Amino acid sequence: xxxxxxxxxxxxVSIVCAAALSLVYAFTEPIITEAEKNSIIENLKExxxxxxxKEIIPDSLWQALDSLNNIVGIVFQVHPQGFGGLxxxxxxxxxxxxxxxxxxxxxxxxxxxxLGARVADLDFTKQFxxxxxxxxxxxxxxxxxxxxxxATISSRAVCNGIKKGIKQYSKYIxxxxxxxxxxxxxxxxVEIIKDTLWYALSGRDTLGVIFIGITFGYLDSIKFMVGMDxxxxxxxxxxLYSKETDGIGERIRDKEFLDKFKEGIxxxxxxATISSxxxxxxxxxxxxxxxxxxx
Amino acid sequence: xxxxxxxxxxxxxxxxxxxxRLIGLCPCFGITNTIETSxxxxxxxxxxxxxxTWLTWIIFHGILFPLNLVYLRTASFILLIIIxxxxxxxxxxxxxxxxxxxxxxxxxxxxxxxxxxxxTFLITESNFDILQATIFAIGTGAGFAMVIIIFATLRExxxxxxxxxxxxxxxxxxxxxxxxxxxxxxxxxLFGIM
Amino acid sequence: xxxxxxxxxRIIIENPVIVMMIGLCPxxxxxxxxxxxxxxxxxTSFVLILANTILSLTKKIMPDKIRIHISIIIIATVVTIVDxxxxxxxxxxRQTLGIFVPLIVVNCIILSRVEAFTIRNSVVDVVLxxxxxxIGFTLMLAVIGAIREILGHGTFLGNPIFGGDFKRFPITFxxxxxxxxxxxxxxxxxxxxxxxxxx
Numbered sequence: 069x070x071x072x073x074x075x076x077x078x079x080x081v082s083i084v085c086a087a088a089l090s091l092v093y094a095f096t097e098p099i100i101t102e103a104e105k106n107s108i109i110e111n112l113k114e115x116x117x118x119x120x121x122k123e124i125i126p127d128s129l130w131q132a133l134d135s136l137n138n139i140v141g142i143v144f145q146v147h148p149q150g151f152g153g154l155x156x157x158x159x160x161x162x163x164x165x166x167x168x169x170x171x172x173x174x175x176x177x178x179x180x181x182x183l184g185a186r187v188a189d190l191d192f193t194k195q196f197x198x199x200x201x202x203x204x205x206x207x208x209x210x211x212x213x214x215x216x217x218x219a220t221i222s223s224r225a226v227c228n229g230i231k232k233g234i235k236q237y238s239k240y241i242x243x244x245x246x247x248x249x250x251x252x253x254x255x256x257x258v259e260i261i262k263d264t265l266w267y268a269l270s271g272r273d274t275l276g277v278i279f280i281g282i283t284f285g286y287l288d289s290i291k292f293m294v295g296m297d298x299x300x301x302x303x304x305x306x307x308l309y310s311k312e313t314d315g316i317g318e319r320i321r322d323k324e325f326l327d328k329f330k331e332g333i334x335x336x337x338x339x340a341t342i343s344s345x346x347x348x349x350x351x352x353x354x355x356x357x358x359x360x361x362x363x
Numbered sequence: 364x365x366x367x368x369x370x371x372x373x374x375x376x377x378x379x380x381x382x383x384r385l386i387g388l389c390p391c392f393g394i395t396n397t398i399e400t401s402x403x404x405x406x407x408x409x410x411x412x413x414x415x416t417w418l419t420w421i422i423f424h425g426i427l428f429p430l431n432l433v434y435l436r437t438a439s440f441i442l443l444i445i446i447x448x449x450x451x452x453x454x455x456x457x458x459x460x461x462x463x464x465x466x467x468x469x470x471x472x473x474x475x476x477x478x479x480x481x482x483t484f485l486i487t488e489s490n491f492d493i494l495q496a497t498i499f500a501i502g503t504g505a506g507f508a509m510v511i512i513i514f515a516t517l518r519e520x521x522x523x524x525x526x527x528x529x530x531x532x533x534x535x536x537x538x539x540x541x542x543x544x545x546x547x548x549x550x551x552x553l554f555g556i557m
Numbered sequence: 558x559x560x561x562x563x564x565x566x567r568i569i570i571e572n573p574v575i576v577m578m579i580g581l582c583p584x585x586x587x588x589x590x591x592x593x594x595x596x597x598x599x600x601t602s603f604v605l606i607l608a609n610t611i612l613s614l615t616k617k618i619m620p621d622k623i624r625i626h627i628s629i630i631i632i633a634t635v636v637t638i639v640d641x642x643x644x645x646x647x648x649x650x651r652q653t654l655g656i657f658v659p660l661i662v663v664n665c666i667i668l669s670r671v672e673a674f675t676i677r678n679s680v681v682d683v684v685l686x687x688x689x690x691x692i693g694f695t696l697m698l699a700v701i702g703a704i705r706e707i708l709g710h711g712t713f714l715g716n717p718i719f720g721g722d723f724k725r726f727p728i729t730f731x732x733x734x735x736x737x738x739x740x741x742x743x744x745x746x747x748x749x750x751x752x753x754x755x756x
Contacts, residue, residue, distance in 0.1 A: 074623045081627050085634040086435060092638045093434040096645040103648050183729065383734055385586035389665050434641060437659045438633035445629060477663050484656045529750040530742075537742030544735040 112143045115169040116160030129237055132160070141168065144237045148229025150184060150222045159196075159230050164306075165238045170196045170230065184222035192216050192223065200321075201234035202314045238309075250278055250295030250304040265358055274298065279358050283350035285310060285343040286317045294329075294351060300359050302329045305351065310343075317343030367498050369554060370491075374502030377553050380478055381510040382544040387478030390511075401515035405508025409501065411451065412482050415444050416500040419483040420493055440483050478507055513543065585701075585737035587657050591714050594702030595695065596650045600639050601661050602691025605670065608635045609687040612671060613680045628671050629662070636662040666690060697744075704740045705731045 112121050118132035118140050132141045141162040147154040160168035172188040186192060195213050196204070204227050205211025208220070215223035254268035254275050268275045276297040283290050288311035295304045305326050312318045317340050319325060325344070328334035333352060337344040374380070381387050390404065419440050427433055455463040482503050486496045517539055526535050587593040611631055619627055640658045643651040651658060661667070674686055703713065709731035711717055730736050 070620065070622070074620055077618075077620070078623055078626060078630075081630055085438065085630055089434050089438070089634055089637055092641050096641045099645040100641075100648070103645065107648065385734055385737060386660070388585060434637055437637045437640070437662055438630060441629055441633050441662050442626070445626060477660055480663050481656060481660060484659060488656065530746045532749075534742045534746040534749065537738045537745065541735040541738030541742060544733075544738055545730075548733060548735065 111158055111171065111173070112160075114171050115158050116141055116143050116162075117168070124240060129240065131240065139163070139241070142237055142240050144233050146229040146233040148225040148232075150187075150225040155187065155222065155226060155229070157226055157229055157233075159233055161234060161238065161241060163241050165201065165234065165241060167196050167199050167230070167234075169193075172226070184216070184219040186216045186219060187222045187226050189216075192226075196230065200318070201231050201238070202311070202318050204231045204234075250293070250306070260361065265361065267361075268295070274362075276303065277358055277361055279354055280308070281350050281354040283346045285312050285320075285346045286340075287312050290320070290343070290347055290350070292347065292351070294354065296355065296358070296362070298362050300355065300362060302351075302355075305329045307347075312340070312343045316340045320344050320347050367495065370495055370498050371502040372554055374499050375506040375509075376547070376550045379506045379510060379547055379550075380481065380503050381507060382540075382547045384481070386481040387476065387507055390476055390478075396515065396518065398512060398515045398519070401511045402508070405504070405511055408476070408478065408507055409504025411444075411448060412479050412500045412504045412507075413497060414447055414451075415440075415479055415483055416486060416496050417493070418443055418447060420486060420491075420496050423487050436484075436487065441480055444479055444483070478503070510543075514540070517543075585734070585741060587654055588698055588702040588705055588737060588740075589709065589732045590706045590712075591699055591702040592650070593653055594698040596647075596654055597657060597661075598691070598695025598698045600643065600654075600658060601664055601666070602688070602695055603639050604632065604635050604661050604664075605667055605691045606684060606687040607639075608632045608667060609670065609683045610680060611635070613678070613683040628668075632667055632671075633662045666694060701737070701740050701744065704744075705736055709733075709736060 109121060112118075112130055112132070116132045118134060120133050121130040121143065122133060123130050124142075128145055130143045131139050132143055134140050141160060143158060143160045145156060145158050147156055149155075156173050158171045158173070160170070162168050170193050172193060174185070174188045192214075199212065203212050206213050206215045206220070206224055206227060208215065209224070211227070213223070213227055250268075253270050255270050257266040257268055257278065259266050260277075264280055266278045268278055276295060278293060278295050280291065280293050282292075289309065290307065290312070291309035293306045293308055294302055297303050307321045307326070310318065310320060312320065319337050319340050320343050325334065325337060329351065333348060336348060378384060390408075422439060422443060423436065427435055427439065452463075482500055486499060489499075491499060514536075518536060521535055521539065524535075530538070587597050608628075608631055612628055636659060639661070640651070643654075643658060670686065670690060674683065678686070707713055708728045711727040728736075731740070
């Protein structure tokens, strides 16, 4: 008799406990998922100052949007293999493919505390701000980044992981906003030739045209976007894609060089003749080609 | 295959449950007085770990996870382990009386053994399949057994060592263990396991 | 009055961790910062007090045969409740503590207290006892955590206490497992010398 009583009692207790737990779960679960979502957004906000974020690839890629829904950049997450495990790195990239900021979360980090774990410290991560993928290397590998003392493997892993991420995701930055950069007061852009030519309009006035051109530089193709006003004068030029030699061909991205286009066709960059000449010639060709659209 | 070997070495040495994860210390310091005792403890722990792993894995992937009852994990696992231990005790008593007399006492201690429950939790969190889980349990059990045997040897030696009265007993045992743990840290990076 | 004296005695002289070697499991693994130590200590105290109360209230209707099993079910339930509340309101802390929160269920302190004390005494006694044991436990963990964090990170509760230049000072050894053993060993030695009555 006692055995059955025991069994019933145990059963009863189990049911009561399970019921209590399911209540607690039902109560806390929405809070937990909400907190998770918020922490993701907090995480994104820490690397890029934007109004809202749109998830493109779950857990990997977000587009950063401003209040007018223009894309101001992207945020992506990479998990390079470090010394103790995968290192979660969140990277913000602005529309120039320059890093706005990076963040390595301390919680998920399995690196050696005090050594590899110091890649999460501000002193290391702040070095990445404003850098381009092209120069993202440790000082010992010929680049600009100071590795964490005694944690070269972790530091190198972070660099390479970010570089790979930029290479993989930077194509998502190309957007209308690049056009906005050239024509500030344009209200909309009308596509004339697919992915190549747009009119920049404000109300009923045509402010000018924007075109995208591709040419081949020294190492790889160069993709650029040019804004031209109604007088066929270049008001701005952006390099959308280039993978020339660091410090040499990549100098076609220098603001000083690109600004020269506003005063006419510049001379080639000394020491980077092939890359810059390719760009200059392509720009000239395209101006000729699209001039007629301005009439 | 390589994956399984890595899991074993990781559980056995690199992420040793006692010296690196610091789980399973309760029985470690309380019981290990002679090498023989420790060896028996180690063997029985490994067996219980393996059986618990199988049953909890089945319960988790078969019932809890599909039915969205993950919150019942803690309660159901510990209950399962207690039941397994009691069944084993009863089985041993009936079938191998002699064996029961030597090993039986340890079985009751497993209900409060952090290590066995920890193994089951770690397996669900690492998302192992049943084969990987088994290897993980074997590796962890082996690591556990090895460390408590080392520990028993240590304590037998310390009995006769000239230790100041302040440090005699547990303190010196802990300090010595800290050195062993330091040695185990050297396994970091073995076979590429971190 | 005597009740408070008994509790005070329990916190210091009979401090569970050091004197009676109980509840060590979490004591070493999560004490690398003061914050984690306090987290585990407070969580365990909660579980201790809650579970003790429930078990004390229901001790009359529990047959001896399955008392342990029911105790464990109830403790596990309380642990899961504390676990999920932590996940909801303190997700960062819960993430740092990892699997050691669910492992509170096998924390030797709780089980031994239940067996020795809870089922024989009134609810009030039991709550006080749980409180005392919990405070003692948390205190000891916090001390170990402080030693490890100050020596290993150079910070206390995340705030650097040696100034920005002391980056090379911290003894990384203390944050790693061997440091835990060392801290406890030294603490126990000090305890033996100054607090325990000589035999």
